[in-house]
Amino acid sequence: MSTALRVEGLTKRFAGVTANDDVDFDLRRGEIHCLFGENGAGKSTLSSCIFGFYRPDKGEILLHDQPVHIASPMDAIRHGIGMVHQHFVLVPEFTVLENIIVGTQRSGWRLNAAEARQKLKGICDGYGIDLDLDAYVWELPVGRQQWVEILKVLYLDAQILILDEPTAVLTPGESRVLFDIVRKMCARGMSIILITHKLVEVMQSDRVTVLRKGKVVATLDRPETTPDELARLMVGRDVFFTVTKPELAPGETILAVEGLSARGFWGDAVLKDVSFSVARHQILGIAGVAGNGQKELFEVLCGVRRPAAGSIIFKGEEVAGMSPRAMMDRGVGHIPDDRFREGLVPEFSVAENVVLGWQRNPKYCKGPLMDRDAITGLAREMIGEYQIATRDEHVAAGKLSGGNAQKIIIAREFLHASGLVLANQPTRGLDVGVIEYVQTQLLKKRAEGFAIVLASEELSDLFNLADLIAVMFKGEIMGIVDPRTVTVAEVGVMMAGRRGETAASKKRVSA
Amino acid sequence: PERSEAADPDKLNIAVILSAGIESAWDGTLIEALERAKVAKPHGLDITWKYTDPLWGDDAGDAMRLFAESGEYDVIWAHSTYSDQVKKLREEFPDILFVVVGSGNEGLGGNQYWVYKRVHEPAYLLGYAAGKLTKSNKLGAVGTFQADDVNDEINAFFAGAKAANPAVQRTVAFIESWYDPAKAGEYTKAQIATGADLIFQLTGNFKPCEEAKILCFGNFQDQKSFSPSTVLSSAVAQWDPDVSWIVDEWWAHKAEGKPYAGNTDKHWFPMKDGGSAVVPNAELQANVPADVQAELDDLKSKIMAGGFEVPVDVSDPKAK
Amino acid sequence: MSQLFQEAIIISILASTIRIMTPLLFSAMGELITQRAGIWNMGVEGTMLTGAFAAYLVATATGSLWLAVLAAVVAGALMGIVIAFMTATLRVDHFIAGLGLNLLAGGLTLYWFQSYIQGRPQPIFSGFQDVAIPLLSDIPVIGPVLFSQRALTYVALLVVPVVWFLLYRSRYGLELRCLGENPKALDVKGLSVSARQYAAVMLGSAMTGLGGGFLMLGFSDRFLADFTAGRGWIVIVALIAGNWRPKGVLVAVTAFAFLESLATHLQVVGAQVPHQLLLALPYLASIGLLMGLRFRSGQPARLGIPYARE
Amino acid sequence: MIVFERRMEANALWTLASFIMAIVAGLAASAILIASTGANVPDVFGALLQGSVGSPKALATTLVKAAPLILTGLATVIAFRAQIWSIGQEGQVFAGAMGGYLGAQLLAGLPPVLFFPGVLAFGMAAGMGLGWIAAVLRSRFAVNEIISTVMLNYLVVYLLSWLLQGGPWGETGGTVAYHQSPMLPDAAFLPALFGSSRLHAGVLLPFLAAAICALVMSRTPLGYEIRGLGYNPEALRHKGVDIARTVSVIMMASAALAALAGAIELFGVSHRLRADNLIGLGYAGIIVGMIGGLSPIGTVFAGLFFGGLASGAVYMRVLGDVPASLVPAMQGITLFFFLCAGVLARYRIVMKVAVQ
Ligand SMILES: Nc1ncnc2c1ncn2[C@@H]1O[C@H](COP(=O)(O)OP(=O)(O)OP(=O)(O)O)[C@@H](O)[C@H]1O
Ligand SMILES: Nc1ncnc2c1ncn2[C@@H]1O[C@H](COP(=O)(O)OP(=O)(O)OP(=O)(O)O)[C@@H](O)[C@H]1O
Ligand SMILES: [Mg+2]
Numbered sequence A: 001m002s003t004a005l006r007v008e009g010l011t012k013r014f015a016g017v018t019a020n021d022d023v024d025f026d027l028r029r030g031e032i033h034c035l036f037g038e039n040g041a042g043k044s045t046l047s048s049c050i051f052g053f054y055r056p057d058k059g060e061i062l063l064h065d066q067p068v069h070i071a072s073p074m075d076a077i078r079h080g081i082g083m084v085h086q087h088f089v090l091v092p093e094f095t096v097l098e099n100i101i102v103g104t105q106r107s108g109w110r111l112n113a114a115e116a117r118q119k120l121k122g123i124c125d126g127y128g129i130d131l132d133l134d135a136y137v138w139e140l141p142v143g144r145q146q147w148v149e150i151l152k153v154l155y156l157d158a159q160i161l162i163l164d165e166p167t168a169v170l171t172p173g174e175s176r177v178l179f180d181i182v183r184k185m186c187a188r189g190m191s192i193i194l195i196t197h198k199l200v201e202v203m204q205s206d207r208v209t210v211l212r213k214g215k216v217v218a219t220l221d222r223p224e225t226t227p228d229e230l231a232r233l234m235v236g237r238d239v240f241f242t243v244t245k246p247e248l249a250p251g252e253t254i255l256a257v258e259g260l261s262a263r264g265f266w267g268d269a270v271l272k273d274v275s276f277s278v279a280r281h282q283i284l285g286i287a288g289v290a291g292n293g294q295k296e297l298f299e300v301l302c303g304v305r306r307p308a309a310g311s312i313i314f315k316g317e318e319v320a321g322m323s324p325r326a327m328m329d330r331g332v333g334h335i336p337d338d339r340f341r342e343g344l345v346p347e348f349s350v351a352e353n354v355v356l357g358w359q360r361n362p363k364y365c366k367g368p369l370m371d372r373d374a375i376t377g378l379a380r381e382m383i384g385e386y387q388i389a390t391r392d393e394h395v396a397a398g399k400l401s402g403g404n405a406q407k408i409i410i411a412r413e414f415l416h417a418s419g420l421v422l423a424n425q426p427t428r429g430l431d432v433g434v435i436e437y438v439q440t441q442l443l444k445k446r447a448e449g450f451a452i453v454l455a456s457e458e459l460s461d462l463f464n465l466a467d468l469i470a471v472m473f474k475g476e477i478m479g480i481v482d483p484r485t486v487t488v489a490e491v492g493v494m495m496a497g498r499r500g501e502t503a504a505s506k507k508r509v510s511a
Numbered sequence B: 001p002e003r004s005e006a007a008d009p010d011k012l013n014i015a016v017i018l019s020a021g022i023e024s025a026w027d028g029t030l031i032e033a034l035e036r037a038k039v040a041k042p043h044g045l046d047i048t049w050k051y052t053d054p055l056w057g058d059d060a061g062d063a064m065r066l067f068a069e070s071g072e073y074d075v076i077w078a079h080s081t082y083s084d085q086v087k088k089l090r091e092e093f094p095d096i097l098f099v100v101v102g103s104g105n106e107g108l109g110g111n112q113y114w115v116y117k118r119v120h121e122p123a124y125l126l127g128y129a130a131g132k133l134t135k136s137n138k139l140g141a142v143g144t145f146q147a148d149d150v151n152d153e154i155n156a157f158f159a160g161a162k163a164a165n166p167a168v169q170r171t172v173a174f175i176e177s178w179y180d181p182a183k184a185g186e187y188t189k190a191q192i193a194t195g196a197d198l199i200f201q202l203t204g205n206f207k208p209c210e211e212a213k214i215l216c217f218g219n220f221q222d223q224k225s226f227s228p229s230t231v232l233s234s235a236v237a238q239w240d241p242d243v244s245w246i247v248d249e250w251w252a253h254k255a256e257g258k259p260y261a262g263n264t265d266k267h268w269f270p271m272k273d274g275g276s277a278v279v280p281n282a283e284l285q286a287n288v289p290a291d292v293q294a295e296l297d298d299l300k301s302k303i304m305a306g307g308f309e310v311p312v313d314v315s316d317p318k319a320k
Numbered sequence C: 001m002s003q004l005f006q007e008a009i010i011i012s013i014l015a016s017t018i019r020i021m022t023p024l025l026f027s028a029m030g031e032l033i034t035q036r037a038g039i040w041n042m043g044v045e046g047t048m049l050t051g052a053f054a055a056y057l058v059a060t061a062t063g064s065l066w067l068a069v070l071a072a073v074v075a076g077a078l079m080g081i082v083i084a085f086m087t088a089t090l091r092v093d094h095f096i097a098g099l100g101l102n103l104l105a106g107g108l109t110l111y112w113f114q115s116y117i118q119g120r121p122q123p124i125f126s127g128f129q130d131v132a133i134p135l136l137s138d139i140p141v142i143g144p145v146l147f148s149q150r151a152l153t154y155v156a157l158l159v160v161p162v163v164w165f166l167l168y169r170s171r172y173g174l175e176l177r178c179l180g181e182n183p184k185a186l187d188v189k190g191l192s193v194s195a196r197q198y199a200a201v202m203l204g205s206a207m208t209g210l211g212g213g214f215l216m217l218g219f220s221d222r223f224l225a226d227f228t229a230g231r232g233w234i235v236i237v238a239l240i241a242g243n244w245r246p247k248g249v250l251v252a253v254t255a256f257a258f259l260e261s262l263a264t265h266l267q268v269v270g271a272q273v274p275h276q277l278l279l280a281l282p283y284l285a286s287i288g289l290l291m292g293l294r295f296r297s298g299q300p301a302r303l304g305i306p307y308a309r310e
Numbered sequence D: 001m002i003v004f005e006r007r008m009e010a011n012a013l014w015t016l017a018s019f020i021m022a023i024v025a026g027l028a029a030s031a032i033l034i035a036s037t038g039a040n041v042p043d044v045f046g047a048l049l050q051g052s053v054g055s056p057k058a059l060a061t062t063l064v065k066a067a068p069l070i071l072t073g074l075a076t077v078i079a080f081r082a083q084i085w086s087i088g089q090e091g092q093v094f095a096g097a098m099g100g101y102l103g104a105q106l107l108a109g110l111p112p113v114l115f116f117p118g119v120l121a122f123g124m125a126a127g128m129g130l131g132w133i134a135a136v137l138r139s140r141f142a143v144n145e146i147i148s149t150v151m152l153n154y155l156v157v158y159l160l161s162w163l164l165q166g167g168p169w170g171e172t173g174g175t176v177a178y179h180q181s182p183m184l185p186d187a188a189f190l191p192a193l194f195g196s197s198r199l200h201a202g203v204l205l206p207f208l209a210a211a212i213c214a215l216v217m218s219r220t221p222l223g224y225e226i227r228g229l230g231y232n233p234e235a236l237r238h239k240g241v242d243i244a245r246t247v248s249v250i251m252m253a254s255a256a257l258a259a260l261a262g263a264i265e266l267f268g269v270s271h272r273l274r275a276d277n278l279i280g281l282g283y284a285g286i287i288v289g290m291i292g293g294l295s296p297i298g299t300v301f302a303g304l305f306f307g308g309l310a311s312g313a314v315y316m317r318v319l320g321d322v323p324a325s326l327v328p329a330m331q332g333i334t335l336f337f338f339l340c341a342g343v344l345a346r347y348r349i350v351m352k353v354a355v356q
């Protein structure tokens, strides 16, 4: 196989961090080459340098063994390099078609959509992608938005494709479709750089390059390695993929939800008649494809969204419609899914974020002033206890990698909650080391006697952790099942809208 | 008083604090009067002056103080409501003659003189002509802000019109801005739309009259140059008697040792003393029938001779 | 009051609405283009003032009104370069760049004006006259309201569909809106964000300057300090109230102009309330109208946020 | 190739150097402007210096001019830090003076220790009323605060005009009204700090206010919430902060500061209610606050700088023979160079060999 692209001695520094340190890397024609590494290891930075989006401080890029000068994405595109960025680079207010053609037309006054439509039809048919080109992107579920990103690249005739965590927002089914398509691309001679944290996906590639702290640790042929080895290379220690969950008898009911409904901005029903209950020492898993009401459910439970109907009994008290403040004061902890938007103030320091929401608490105040010593003390304690990788407690939270930012939220919520923790997608986008850590922490709280509501698109999370799994579809609960008695496939069917057996829950509730 | 016996002064240097800018009618007419005084050389004086940009409040006070402390100025002519500032200075500079002008001032006396300007007599004459010339029996007046020395003109204009033609209806508008020609234009056009066929224009925008091809009257300054085809006549302020009054007072103090005795009440020079005038636009004379012109001439000579007094009415002018 | 309902007055109210709104419309459409490109230019007042002053200088110096129009456009575009340099190149806070421009323009125009007239009587010019469109202007009510206006009024009214077409139907418009919604989407395709922002701000500011120039050339014969008298703020208000859409902005500007025209006529027909209340009416009513309206914000997502790649 | 590279940490010396360069460049540009009209540049600058810092009296004037600007600047800081784009400082200044004047009518005769705090409180309360209206319009009716505050500015100006001309507060009698109220009694003049100087006691308030603002912003829960609201209101909402209430508090506090500016102008400077010494203080305050980097201490310096320019303006006009409008032009020019300096300070200039 010939080399499609080679990177030699690439170094990229940001103010203060060396994100890539003398990286050597090569991509063969027609292969899927996985970049694997912890959060913050420098995977996205390396990709962006190849794509000409960042300018490396040192190093060379060779295409087909010829040194090339890639000064901007324009050059990269000209050389047939395309990139799907880790975070969507889409315009929600534009249609799919507009998102794809914006900036690609080089002549003429009028928008020439007809021609583009024709070409896109060809691409979609060729790969079996089904997407309404005239839908607004804001109307699409996140999973579908990823297809828009991929179409953008294909539309520009890329031969080398960089996919930065494309499956983070995809359901397992969608991920499978994506992999089928990626393999088709390889068969057509395209070469793929794939970034992912999911070992299942890594194991479907041809070769793997492991990055740690900006350096290449190893490049391995996939058949010659194992997930355990990769994880060890990545973190520098052994990682256990299944945490052990002790059997615990559920205690008294902490949270009982009955007939809960809620409406969206346009008055549409986003939650329909949701009922469940969680007890002490119990984790209720919420399964479902993102956008099926999980977010709204958590918002109602933590008080930021008003329910339209129904009751929420928390420790025997009706709390439906109470403010977030009231819920927090009653001991409800909330780990939101959008950590940098809802869970943290990125510009605030780690210390400031540790007391977010508790800034008026007398514990952290001295008279009318905030007690700096108490707050930094607490922050240091949390940094130690939760192993938050940061220079010190004064660093802005937004500067931390996703995993470490998530730890701040977990630390804060666990510290202040008593009784109930609501965790929505706590492991999304995290590397396996951190996932293991988050899972351990949740189990620790369970053992302490908390009730936990945990939503995750990773069914492995739920099967590892949950005592019961409620499956949501279009704002409704399709059924509540016992993970010990159902298979992943059965849950998958319910996630697609088939009503399932709720015997397990009934048994427990009546018990 | 001692110095004055040594030699009569031959120079008079005036510092002028402008309130709106040389391009405005209020300030521009003063400078014109000073120009004439310079040529006329009262008491053989070489009159020179320096003026500031528009200044208000304590900035004006600071400027006056700088002028006063420089020792170069004999008269500080603050051309609007500045008695609060003069109050803080006049005792410190007893030799300097301070002038404040127009409404809103306090008559302090001593070395503060209070020049007042009323142009209501010419406005009455314009109104009289308007009353005779109107066909719709409806007249308009557009002003900037209400004030004592604005209201008197508008009221006199309508009083004149009423005297000439009891059927006259009036419409009045204030734009609450010193400088907004577009807004002034809309108010004028609105008046024309309500049927006004002659406008007393106090905001200086004659375009609407040009477009509607109607006649209008200028205010405070001869404004026919702005719109030769519409400005039939203007009620003009003339500061010459005021300037010469002040020069005389200063002279009497400087040369004859007479103590300053500023007025504490409003003091204005009527039309007969040259404090104001009607300046018609000769090119539009054909619009005024001979009999109307004769009546106007008659009325004017009565006013000039003191046989007729135009009442001063400073109440809020309202549409009627 | 009943006078208000006479035909002549209704025509006058409507015609006045058109006159009040057209200069604002140029500027608002200019600011719309600027803001859709993600630049929150608070310097509308200063840009309009500079356009008006440039128009005045050229009109009095050359006597040519169309050269004066050109001058207003060029002056506006120059102000646009200043804003673009501050926001796109230096990535200074958009608000302060615009407010600074207002300060600068207010000071410089007055300084140059005072230096220009140097104490002599202020030169004046004779501005645009109404151009009645044959036949159309004879239609009752609509004719005098819409079809006997200044030539630039027709241009202003045409600008709305043109801007709409530019934004929604042209290739440039798609890229321009993309600047405001997510400039990174252009950047990752290798297109220069800042070059496009310069172009958009210059075009937008040129139109904003034209608004000031039209105010001067269409409705005045001279320059005065603070000539635009706060209209730039009304433009910004109209843009927000119009939810950043050409049609919306047109409606907002029209509504404001209509209220102002109505207040004008109320004072003139002698409504027995303090005239200050009538002058305040457009502002009071605007707030009232906006309290009743509620819509999903059309504010460009990245409006006012300086774009940096790293 | 010479490139600008972002600095990790600010370097104090380089920052200082950047700002000195800005001042020099601003002065150079102003000199060109002055020379363009034929005036003598050294004379003009000399006059400016003399009028701003050249004598105790000039310094006093600078302080008196800076005082309201610092207050409106602080009002801007508080609102803008929370990303509340209030343009209402102008109207709030007016409201402060109007409220103060009303207070002076009602509290006349009280001893000074009660009278002055009382009338200032009246002024601030009037401003807070305006701030509250804008906050309610924003929170309850989703009216953008730029719109509401701009509109309220107009309304307040017309209200004052009516109060003084046609309404109850116009001066009547001997000296007929000219958009001003009668003079306040001497007892209502803020006492002078040093004998007969114009330096009234009110000029201390902005400094006190700035210190309080600095403390509130950096050390109190409210300041924490203000900053947080500016960065990420959504996270605050999720963490139990009542956004509507906080916005009200911020807008009212901001308005109170701006209103205090109007009140001290009334009781310390003009001693009668009139518009012309209040016009522009609010808009200038926005610029002062932003030049001050939206920090209370920076605002004090920016306010003093603007105050100095304003106080030097008259000298420049009288002694230097240039139009007083040179000052806003100079302020604008310097502002732009300051902005450039602010950017420059965050970069270092390095020689670099281009990567191939
Ligand atoms: N624009 C930037 N400015 C400053 N530092 C940055 C920037 N982008 C990335 N970094 C830092 O560079 C390092 C590498 O980041 P990068 O995004 O490449 O990691 P990654 O391997 O993609 O991580 P993840 O798995 O979380 O996406 C991190 O320490 C990150 O904080
Ligand atoms: N990002 C979004 N999220 C939710 N609703 C939206 C979004 N964008 C638009 N809408 C709503 O969808 C509908 C159609 O939006 P669109 O912008 O196409 O309106 P429109 O009718 O084309 O407006 P105009 O013709 O004035 O441009 C409107 O009700 C709009 O408010
Ligand atoms: Mg990444």
Ligand SMILES: [Mg+2]
Residues within 6 Å of the ligand: none
């Ligand atoms: Mg649309």
